[in-house]
Amino acid sequence: MTNENLAYRALALQISCHAVNHCRDRTAARACMGEAIDRVGRHVRAARGFFGQDVRLVVLPEYFLTGYPLGESIPEWADKAALAPDGAEYDALASIASDNDVFLSGNAYETDAAFAGIYFQTSFVIDPAGQTVLRYRRLISMFAPTPHDVWDRYLERYGLEGVFPVARTAIGRLAAIASEEILYPEIARALALRGAEVFLHSTSEVGSTRLTPKDIAKRARAIENLAYVVSANTGGFQGSDLAASSTDGMSKIVDFLGEVRVEAGFGESAVACAEIDLAALRRYRRRPGMGNLLARQRLELFAPVYGGARVHPANTLLDAEGRVVAPQRAHFSATQREVIERLTRLGLV
Numbered sequence: 001m002t003n004e005n006l007a008y009r010a011l012a013l014q015i016s017c018h019a020v021n022h023c024r025d026r027t028a029a030r031a032c033m034g035e036a037i038d039r040v041g042r043h044v045r046a047a048r049g050f051f052g053q054d055v056r057l058v059v060l061p062e063y064f065l066t067g068y069p070l071g072e073s074i075p076e077w078a079d080k081a082a083l084a085p086d087g088a089e090y091d092a093l094a095s096i097a098s099d100n101d102v103f104l105s106g107n108a109y110e111t112d113a114a115f116a117g118i119y120f121q122t123s124f125v126i127d128p129a130g131q132t133v134l135r136y137r138r139l140i141s142m143f144a145p146t147p148h149d150v151w152d153r154y155l156e157r158y159g160l161e162g163v164f165p166v167a168r169t170a171i172g173r174l175a176a177i178a179s180e181e182i183l184y185p186e187i188a189r190a191l192a193l194r195g196a197e198v199f200l201h202s203t204s205e206v207g208s209t210r211l212t213p214k215d216i217a218k219r220a221r222a223i224e225n226l227a228y229v230v231s232a233n234t235g236g237f238q239g240s241d242l243a244a245s246s247t248d249g250m251s252k253i254v255d256f257l258g259e260v261r262v263e264a265g266f267g268e269s270a271v272a273c274a275e276i277d278l279a280a281l282r283r284y285r286r287r288p289g290m291g292n293l294l295a296r297q298r299l300e301l302f303a304p305v306y307g308g309a310r311v312h313p314a315n316t317l318l319d320a321e322g323r324v325v326a327p328q329r330a331h332f333s334a335t336q337r338e339v340i341e342r343l344t345r346l347g348l349v
Contacts, residue, residue: 006279008171010057010198011047012232012272014251014264015039017204019067019239020081029080033065033089040064041096047270048100055273056171060106061234061251062179062204065089070240074118074145074326082109082119085135094130101128103171105230107178107202109144110137114157117326118145118317123176123202125167134167138178139187143332150324151314166194172278173197179204182217182231185224186306192225192294197281201231207249207266215250223258226285226294228276235268256281312339 018036023029040060048055066081083089089108097104103125110122121144125134137147147154147163155163164187167174175196181187182201191199199221205214222229233251236244251272252263261274285294316335317325343349 005170006282007054007275007277008056009051009054009273010059010228010230010253010276011051011055011270012059012230012251012253012264013040013043013047013061014233014235014249014267014269014272015043015061015064016236016238016244016268017061017063017067017234017247019063019070019237020065021067021070021072022239023080026080029066030089033081034092036065037089037092037096040093041099043268043270044096044100044102044104047273048102050270051273053101055102057103057174057198057200057230057276058100058105059200059230059232060104060202061232062107062202063234063237064106064202065108067237067240068204069143073329077109078111078117078119082111083122084111085132090124090126090132093124094126094132097126097128098130103127103133103169103174105134105174105176105200105202107138107176115145115150115153115324117324118150120145120147121178123178123200125169125174125176125200127169133169134165134174134176136165136176136178137163138181139163140181140184141332142336143329145317145327148312148314149317153318153322153324164190164194166191166196168195171198172276174200176200176202177221178202180214182214182221182229185221188221188225188227192227193299196225196227197278198228198230198276199225201229203231204234204237204247205250207233207245207247212250218252218254219258219260222254222256224293226256226281226292228256228281229254230276232272233264235264235266256284311343312336 020029069077120137175191249266253274264272
């Protein structure tokens with residue numbers, strides 16, 4: 001990457017989510033998702049026309065295609081709302097990236113032929129050539145399957161690189177953090193230790209005029225890892241009984257010192273657009289001093305504690321023969337209750 005390409009603009013595109021729960025069948029849901037992709041294309045094209053051609057990165061909110069399941073079973077939601085990795089929806093998103101010469105990032109529900117019967121919540125990055133250069137499956141979720149729930153098989157198939165992927169691109173080293181995972185410092189730190197410089201955060205979170213836990217965490221993850229955070233929240237939630245503006249506002253770009261460079265208000269907005277200065281970030285990471293928190297990590301101190309601790313169990317969706325089990329929704333809450341009971345017996349909570 002030449003010095004001339006070390007600075008560009010990123011956009012956290014705050015757009016509304018149109019839920020597909022009301023769609024009567026898969027065909028109707030796919031039509032609704034197609035309309036959402038068309039809206040994304042128009043918004044991206046208009047934003048580049050407004051801000052300029054140096055907008056090279058666009059991050060979309062969580063749920064921008066479908067909303068989230070409301071009563072649908074795991075198989076029902078997989079059929080209605082989950083994308084195939086080589087499906088038509090990804091092809092349409094790739095066209096937006098290539099037509100606008102941007103790296104396009106977002107989050108969607110996705111199936112995987114190696115794990116039939118379930119889906120994963122997946123963050124993706126598509127480059128200007130239309131190629132998917134990053135696919136990250138959410139690791140911590142309250143109500144959805146994750147790679148940790150099929151851990152042994154997932155590691156065997158994708159390795160640790162597939163668990164904590166970092167894309168080395170013409171606009172820097174990109175990594176994704178999904179939604180509430182911004183609250184878990186270990187995820188951001190693992191990605192930073194693999195080289196991540198820009199965290200792409202697709203979220204759909206409570207909007208507030210005050211600091212929220214997630215909003216504090218965005219600043220903290222940036223400071224701790226000397227990395228940019230590009231966080232795109234939904235600009236309202238349509239087609240659901242949830243009050244439409246409950247998840248709205250606060251899309252922002254945070255620099256590697258924890259400063260909020262720009263922030264959107266409420267409603268659909270392209271306001272959260274600011275410069276990413278990779279040269280400045282790299283200078284700071286290579287500079288000795290107390291502020292270089294990344295270089296001052298002493299990870300051997302913590303490895304025995306993390307390695308010896310057992311909180312949420314792995315492989316809860318694999319049977320005794322290692323086959324994937326599609327769970328009932330109640331499985332996730334039941335597992336958490338068991339974890340809390342065990343931690344209580346151990347005197348840890």
